[in-house]
Amino acid sequence: MNIYDIAKRSGVSIATVSRVLNGGKNVSAKTKEKVLAVMKEEGYTPNIFARGLGLNSIKMVGILCTDVSDIYYAKAVSLVESCLRAHGLDVLLCCTGNQLENKKKYLKLLLQKRVDAVVLIGSAFKEDTDNSHIEEAAKQVPVVIINGLVDLPGVICVLCDDKNAMMKNTSLLHSCGCERILYLYDILTYSGRQKLNGFREGCLAFGCEHPENLTIKVPKNIEGTREKVRSLLQDGVRFDAVIASEDIIAIGAQKALAEQNLSLPIIGFNNSVFAQSATPALTSVDSMLDTLCPTAVNLLMDFIQGKPISNRVMISSRLVERDTFSTETRGNVEK
Amino acid sequence: MNIYDIAKRSGVSIATVSRVLNGGKNVSAKTKEKVLAVMKEEGYTPNIFARGLGLNSIKMVGILCTDVSDIYYAKAVSLVESCLRAHGLDVLLCCTGNQLENKKKYLKLLLQKRVDAVVLIGSAFKEDTDNSHIEEAAKQVPVVIINGLVDLPGVICVLCDDKNAMMKNTSLLHSCGCERILYLYDILTYSGRQKLNGFREGCLAFGCEHPENLTIKVPKNIEGTREKVRSLLQDGVRFDAVIASEDIIAIGAQKALAEQNLSLPIIGFNNSVFAQSATPALTSVDSMLDTLCPTAVNLLMDFIQGKPISNRVMISSRLVERDTFSTETRGNVEK
DNA sequence: TTGAAAGCGCTACCAC
């Protein structure tokens, strides 16, 4: 069943059928109706390959993501997917892991599929040294990165002000009497580094101590973090509050503290469902995915349509206060 | 840069270039080498549309999923994606929500993209009455459903024995002295119903009470469930254990119980990270996605290659014991 | 082993 069959059965030429297929401009209402009727009757579906050949577009955008099973990335993918679909674009999903080699390989694969654009989820896609693959991609199609900052032409960056969020956290804790804050992080992506910098600058600005042994790299899981914090406590390392770069890390710390019946202020990051699920519920920084993702997709659509856009959008975070720290109850600091 | 350019620069015909492109059978080693060299030099990438036109395949499979932001589905998508990619297949992701209308629409969309197969994630895709869209899809391409049972030709089903898992849960709780188990569920998909049936049959078999007011439908989130259970407790409804159809629901119940300083056995479902994140950590049924997904993809690959396969595979679940219920410590039941 | 040429199904330009 192809355009010729439809043309024959409708008593028109394939040119006319094609016109109907593409919006029906310059076709008489009657003809259009007739052709549409035949199409429906025959259950006709235009061949996407042939169409792609002509238009050189398949109405698909590639999403690159290090790990969709991570709740944060999953939410981002979900949001981006639904926004894109609202614009009639399909999503080619590609999970790369953290190895640069694979990121490059999969980006190339996406480009080979002739996607109309590429969305990079997370600042894990901004490399410290080698971003040549992104540069190359951006020459071919629009590239947008969510929560990363890659300073290359054709790359649209939409991000959350992680650094400022962490500075604010530090400030708040300090103003509640905390002086030795334990900072836990997992991986120093661009975003991870911003957070760490925010913490450090905050400490400096507000006069908190921040010795090296209070800035700890931990695995991105509950048990690994728990063990790390547990051993910190056993070693007699003293701190009076915890800031984590991820909710899941905050929970690991929380559990280690609970073992020792310690109840310190804890602030997580991402405001994921984990923050709600924790007991006591975790105060956490909302990294604003709900805003970031639609914004990113809208910018992309505008860019594709040739409208002038700002290709650097920074959105402020928001602290969601729950049980582990509140700016109202000052009495929650126990040493 | 197309096949003609490569042919010209290599001093051969496009036919030869095409042969090289497709494995290089019936091409002299020398010619092949030459052509490959030119391709690399020019950074040539075959046009996927033209290729698709000829071969009528784009090496892509569609994944349909009600909601990737759900941690369970996200994990499934992640696993399926990586397995498919290992077989050289790309993934077209499509999130439908729970409305039948959208499921149908998006399934049709995937088919229009000429995917080579469709993977349905979760039994939410098995409808009670109308599965005509799946039937139709299965006529065109192989369809596999993960954790659902759709009895149609061409549909491969890989699922976990949810019913048995729930019977076992009931049995275990009963043998630990529980007699009035609260059963919390969110949505009665095929899987949801299996779980409920397992619970009911378990109660019958082991002599547990299971009045209607102990089988409660709740929203699939922590707060909604918490409120529901809270009001149950306020109404004086009595129960001595909780089984939930989802970890997140179990956590909602757990929080409501904690408010009243009640510590009853609780068993969640899915063994997600939420089970670990909960305090106390949740005993939960592992629904074996790590096995289900690779199995599903392997069956699909075999099926595509025309090998004979079993299109119904059922895998046993596994109870992962943590703090909220253990078969070893009998003393954890407080009424 | 290689080349010529006929599709694959559609879009878009040019006539009428």
Added chain:
DNA sequence: GTGGTAGCGCTTTCAA
């Protein structure tokens, strides 16, 4: 408003 037709870039016979 409609039809004829030349591509789009590839695969795949069929001959040589």
